[in-house]
Amino acid sequence: MTLRVYAILYLVFLYAPIVLLPIFAFNDATVIAFPLSGFTTEWFRAIPETPALIRSVQTSLVVAVSSALLATLLGLCTARAGARYAFPGKRPVTGFIMLPLVLPEIIVAVALLVVLLALGLPLGPWTVVLGHTLLCTPFAVAILGSSFNNFDPALEEASYDLGESRWATFRLVTLPLVMPGIVSSLLISFTISLDEFIIAFFLTGTEPTLPVYLWGQLRFPQKIPVVMALGTILVALSVLLLSVAELFRRRGLARTGAKDTGGFV
Amino acid sequence: MATTWTRFRRWTRSDSASGLLLVSPAALFALALLAVPLAAVVAFSFWSQDYLEIDRTFTWANYRAAVTEPIYRELMLRSVLISGAVTIATVVLAFPLAYFISFKVADRHKALWIFLVTIPFWTSYLIRAFLWKVILGFNGVLNTSLQTLGLIDEPLSFILYNPNAVVITLAHAFAPFAILPIFVSLERIDRSLLEAARDLGESRFGAFWRVTFPLALPGVVAAALIVFIPTIGDYVTPRLVGGPDGLMIANMIQTQFLRLNNAPMGATLAVIAMLVVSAISLVFVALSRRWSGPR
């Protein structure tokens, strides 16, 4: 019983900042403090009237979609190699691909910056895409790895055995069974890229992504309420995308008939 | 006898060939965008920069500066201490929750709980860190609420723009990272082991201490590493809530690269940070192995 109380308090701690976000986004005051002064939608209405913000949203969307696609594609290959084949150097190679998961982001950002500058390449959204793909690939590998591990390799062999080619087998058997994992990987990579700040901060050049733009706005107290409004939309979007990702993960489990273990065991 | 050609044909159909072919896109990508850049950072750390000119003669000057100048030493030490505090706070707070979800929650509700725990992690980190500044500030949510309730007369000032604020904010940000590995290791414990311990005369607490905890230890170690390593390189939180006494090594690295145009010094600090993190992690893993391994 005491454990349950502790768990609930823990959730309150976890959710405190997120709950405050919409409260201040609709509060009719430029100072972010209690007591609340009144209800307004002014801050939300200000969003579409800020061209720099709109541009940063567009940049972020392009970056997030590209990173999600690239990371999922790389993750698909790596996860399949890891789940199906034994090959020389398997552990060190996959370990290296998963490295960004534990490397401090600032190191990744600095390292990429050094090389790009040394090569004289111009910074821009595409350099952020490279960094984000590097960062998202380990997540894609982890998600898709569990999809591949959850299904019996004999299913693919059965398909070859019944006369289908490798490609047809992939299309008829593998893809339908891994599809929930692919969707889930795309959504999660998209979310990570959309929220990522440090790599974008170092590599963004003259077209900031949304988090980099927001960072710039945090210095101006009068802009804070608009940031809160935008943050509310972002959080709502993230929660929506994650719920969809979770739904697909569960559907995938139901399809392969595996036991639901929360996706991490 | 198989000819060389049929041997090669067989190899192209083998596991090795298929695996290598499939893993190569991601491996090459990581090689080009991680291995090469990391090598470049190491190279930079032995060079020097005069305004925009990079001087590529080998020098230990950066490392000498990093060791002798108090500001670098102090930032590095503070980063380690703050990360250590965050790690301990996060893991200690996370264990009971992971235990609750694994042992007390019904199987069909576990996925929901894990989902609930992970959601905050996926929302914008930048905005979460900023919100802690709002919560903890002099005129922030916490102080104004406590004052309105009449619990305090003066705003509490020890909770913003200092290392405490950094620890609280980071502990919040990394909570799911600690909960998940501990939860996974708890889930893998065969429940009949606990029944066996009870059957052999252990109390509830004894069974926990002699069976559950040792078996969950790998998860606890993983949780500690997964929190410790990234936090030491955190940039956003110290900048937003740390004040001058709460800044960490990442802030200095950024300053060297983007403000002072001294990439070699920044690279040196990055290399030192990586070395320190690796050294501490290795020592930690070695100690935990010795402690938990068969004695």
Added chain:
Amino acid sequence: MSIISLSGVQKHFGDYHALRGIDLEIAGGEFFSLLGPSGCGKTTLLRVIAGFEDVSEGTVLLSGRDMEGVPANRRPTNMVFQSYAIFPHLSVAENVGFGLRRAAMSRGEKAAAVEEALGMVGLAGYGARKANALSGGQRQRVALARALILKPKVLLLDEPLSALDKKLREQMQAELRRLQRSVGITFILVTHDQEEALIMSDRIAVMFEGRIAQLADPQTLYRRPVSRQVAQFIGMMSFLPGRIAGAEVTVAGLGRASVEDDQCPAGRADGDVSVGIRPELLSLLAPGEDTDRQLAHGAVTERTYYGDMTYYDVALDGTDAEVTISMKNLPGRAVLERGDAARVAWDARSLVIFP
């Protein structure tokens, strides 16, 4: 002509030598079993025939055609997997009809073929079910129907019954045997269950450590195993030290007997030998009972009750070795206790000689 012909087949997985030179001919219409403990290479051999593994050395001929470089999807073999590998995202009918996708048949003909295949395995009318909703035995039948619908020359079965409980397994053994006779296709069964192999097969290859130890019909395999290893793997056998000179063998605890050539499946040479005998070929005599068989004396050291049978361990006089004797539990038959003196009846023709 043999439908399958393997010669000098070897398979390495890295340093692991899974198959160490297999030569094998399997005739059309035969029910053939690969029997052995886990890790003996029997599943690898099946997968080599199916085309899931390439050979490292040697050749595989199917209907006289060299299979080198022919992938699994182009071989005239179909497989029933140990896990059954029922596609979880498809219905029963879609599973069974999976291999017909590219067949030159109309939609109606395909549906009829699927229904016929389902009927053959006793699942008529199950086509619309979800694959996930089936029981273990039903999944096994779906896997069979799916493999047989393509009318393969050879059906490969990888431990197909090991996941079923005992009653269902016995029922499926009889059914598989009947099915094989009615379709007339060559079946190759991989199993670690010696009883299953004996019940179902025309011929059995016993494998140990990547080699075929003995290839024979069930009776020969049971009565005249070529080595102690084979003898111990199939049924129960007691071994006594002995000495052979010409046609005469002297067996510790039993006495002298003359043996024929067929009782020395591994060849005959004078010298020390190991003499094997099955428990059911020895009998314990009741007190006062007479016999014209040969007689030996000893004492009961252990008695194990099996319901229909009782097994006695008997220490024979004049040797350290023990023999196991099985006796039917008939009404009125006396039960011996541990420590009782035992008179053991035996026949020279029951002995098997191992070098």
